[in-house]
Amino acid sequence: MRDEVIRWARAAVAVLVLAGLVVAPWVVDDYTTAILARTLALALVGVSVALLTGVAGMPTLGQTAPYAAGAYASAVLGSRISDVGVVQVAVAAGAGAVLAALTVPLVVHARGVIILMITLAIGELVVTVLGRWRSVTGGTDGLAGIPAVRPFWGLPALATDQARYLYTLVVVATLVGAVLLLLRTRAGLLLRAGRDDETRLRASGHRVPLQVSGAHVAAGAIAGAAGSLLVVAQQYISPADFGFDTSALLLLGVVIGGTASVGGALVGAALVIAARDWLFGVLPGQAPLVLGALFVATVYLLPSGVTRARGRLRPVTVPPTHQDAPAAREHATVPELRP
Amino acid sequence: MTPLLSAQDVRVRYGALTALDGVDLAIHDGQRHALIGPNGAGKTTLLNVIAGATTPQRGAVRLDGRDIGRLGPAARARRGINRIHQRPAVFSTLTATENIVVAALPRVIARRRWWPGERRRAAQHRAGPLLDQMGLADVAAVPAGHLAHGQRRQLEIAMALAGRPRLLLLDEPAAGLSATEVGRLVDLLRALPRAVAVLLVEHRLDLVYALSDTVTVLRDGQTLAAGTPDEIRTSPLVRQAYADGVA
Numbered sequence: 001m002r003d004e005v006i007r008w009a010r011a012a013v014a015v016l017v018l019a020g021l022v023v024a025p026w027v028v029d030d031y032t033t034a035i036l037a038r039t040l041a042l043a044l045v046g047v048s049v050a051l052l053t054g055v056a057g058m059p060t061l062g063q064t065a066p067y068a069a070g071a072y073a074s075a076v077l078g079s080r081i082s083d084v085g086v087v088q089v090a091v092a093a094g095a096g097a098v099l100a101a102l103t104v105p106l107v108v109h110a111r112g113v114i115i116l117m118i119t120l121a122i123g124e125l126v127v128t129v130l131g132r133w134r135s136v137t138g139g140t141d142g143l144a145g146i147p148a149v150r151p152f153w154g155l156p157a158l159a160t161d162q163a164r165y166l167y168t169l170v171v172v173a174t175l176v177g178a179v180l181l182l183l184r185t186r187a188g189l190l191l192r193a194g195r196d197d198e199t200r201l202r203a204s205g206h207r208v209p210l211q212v213s214g215a216h217v218a219a220g221a222i223a224g225a226a227g228s229l230l231v232v233a234q235q236y237i238s239p240a241d242f243g244f245d246t247s248a249l250l251l252l253g254v255v256i257g258g259t260a261s262v263g264g265a266l267v268g269a270a271l272v273i274a275a276r277d278w279l280f281g282v283l284p285g286q287a288p289l290v291l292g293a294l295f296v297a298t299v300y301l302l303p304s305g306v307t308r309a310r311g312r313l314r315p316v317t318v319p320p321t322h323q324d325a326p327a328a329r330e331h332a333t334v335p336e337l338r339p
Numbered sequence: 340m341t342p343l344l345s346a347q348d349v350r351v352r353y354g355a356l357t358a359l360d361g362v363d364l365a366i367h368d369g370q371r372h373a374l375i376g377p378n379g380a381g382k383t384t385l386l387n388v389i390a391g392a393t394t395p396q397r398g399a400v401r402l403d404g405r406d407i408g409r410l411g412p413a414a415r416a417r418r419g420i421n422r423i424h425q426r427p428a429v430f431s432t433l434t435a436t437e438n439i440v441v442a443a444l445p446r447v448i449a450r451r452r453w454w455p456g457e458r459r460r461a462a463q464h465r466a467g468p469l470l471d472q473m474g475l476a477d478v479a480a481v482p483a484g485h486l487a488h489g490q491r492r493q494l495e496i497a498m499a500l501a502g503r504p505r506l507l508l509l510d511e512p513a514a515g516l517s518a519t520e521v522g523r524l525v526d527l528l529r530a531l532p533r534a535v536a537v538l539l540v541e542h543r544l545d546l547v548y549a550l551s552d553t554v555t556v557l558r559d560g561q562t563l564a565a566g567t568p569d570e571i572r573t574s575p576l577v578r579q580a581y582a583d584g585v586a
Binding site for chain 2 (some may be wrong): 185186189190192193195196197199200201202203204205206207208
């Protein structure tokens with residue numbers, strides 16, 4: 001009964017948040033609307049980080065790589081071939097997926113700190129390539145003047161911040177819905193099982209490397225699609241959008257939100273980006289320090305993340321005869337670093 | 340008759356330590372085979388070799404006469420070699436039902452069910468009776484990490500059975516169980532389908548003699564003796580080994 005109430009309460013909160021996001025552009029100014037659109041794009045990358053870190057048990061600092069691949073693919077496509085939004089999102093997702101697929105051999109057998117280092121290196125490598133491949137990427141100057149996108153063939157181009165924000169919101173909501181559905185399938189179940197005990201999963205006959213590769217490519221596609229949304233929101237991109245600070249902020253946001261929760265990743269990434277942008281004006285130069293303190297406080301006080309704080313107050317219902325069972329280990333915010 | 344599983348001349352070394360040295364083993368369909376011996380005799384290493392978790396430096400492992408030496412643990416599990424680990428290995432954040440569904444899926448997938456969700460539904464159908472059989476029906480929806488040690492052990496056995504094993508490798512299944520739980524475990528293992536062969540590693544000789552029809556004794560990585568429980572019980576070699584400090 002209590003679980004049912006909590007489920008309805010969560011659904012109600014989600015609907016309220018979504019309603020708030022829909023009406024936001026009529027409440028705030030154009031500048032804030034543009035910031036919100038960019039934050040939504042980054043929050044979607046946060047979802048891909050959560051999919052890898054919290055669900056598949058592969059902590060990552062490299063999701064900016066497929067994010068960048070998607071953004072540049074979308075920007076080049078938008079400038080030279082098509083200004084249709086769905087085409088750009090699809091191509092960006094494909095670019096992110098291809099880049100992720102190319103890096104699968106590097107990450108499929110790595111775990112723990114090693115995978116963090118490898119993914120960090122991949123992210124940095126991509127930023128370096130973007131800075132040097134001037135003929136396509138514009139180098140460190142980036143690409144500017146990207147035409148406004150039109151969502152579908154025959155529709156007008158999105159000329160206002162309000163329209164671009166709503167387009168971004170629709171795409172993010174659609175993709176997050178798809179991820180939530182995916183996690184309810186067999187694939188989601190196996191990913192969670194692999195995160196718990198990869199050796200056991202293998203001993204049950206499952207092809208773990210295939211599953212890990214699939215999660216990596218799917219997360220790459222999501223990050224790539226988010227890159228397309230960044231182009232829509234900013235109409236300008238440069239390698240600076242995909243640096244290490246973005247990777248670190250995304251991981252921080254996902255940790256704060258709760259790694260195993262898609263909603264938590266959205267909230268956490270949005271909070272961190274918003275905090276950074278707000279602190280940038282209020283405490284010039286001190287934003288990283290405050291974010292670091294926020295990270296330490298969250299991990300110490302809410303190890304399962306902000307959105308899972310409720311779980312700390314609600315014991316798992318175990319039948320009376322089993323109350324002497326040893327409690328399970330707390331879900332670590334960052335998955336156990338497996339050897 | 341070709342044995343279900345055979346290991347021939349298996350040798351495993353860890354640096355200067357020889358864990359197994361020229362060990363032979365044959366298990367036939369439906370046979371209950373026990374491996375006993377002192378700590379460090381090589382029992383778990385041999386189980387690892389059979390399960391595909393350890394690659395021997397020498398020797399061959401065959402299933403139905405076919406060499407499976409190059410196959411990993413997952414491929415061997417899909418061929419019917421399932422394992423119970425020394426410490427219960429379950430998926431702690433998944434419910435007991437989900438644990439069994441995960442374990443059952445490879446066999447369900449092998450039956451080529453293409454309709455979306457059909458595989459998972461088929462695996463779920465298998466979970467209910469297994470949970471009943473193990474006495475875990477009332478904790479079906481509880482995350483496995485919240486179960487007591489004995490329940491996790493029973494859940495792991497249910498997971499192994501969900502994979503429809505042909506050979507079940509049991510590595511000290513009674514470790515850490517209460518007397519009641521051991522009694523239930525014995526009943527459970529006796530009730531296993533006769534088609535399932537069992538390779539049991541266990542220190543408790545009363546369990547070994549109660550459950551097995553063939554016993555192999557290892558010592559220092561070599562086969563000390565092999566025979567029926569009665570032969571092993573009366574073997575002077577084995578008596579000497581146990582007098583020297585075994586279990």
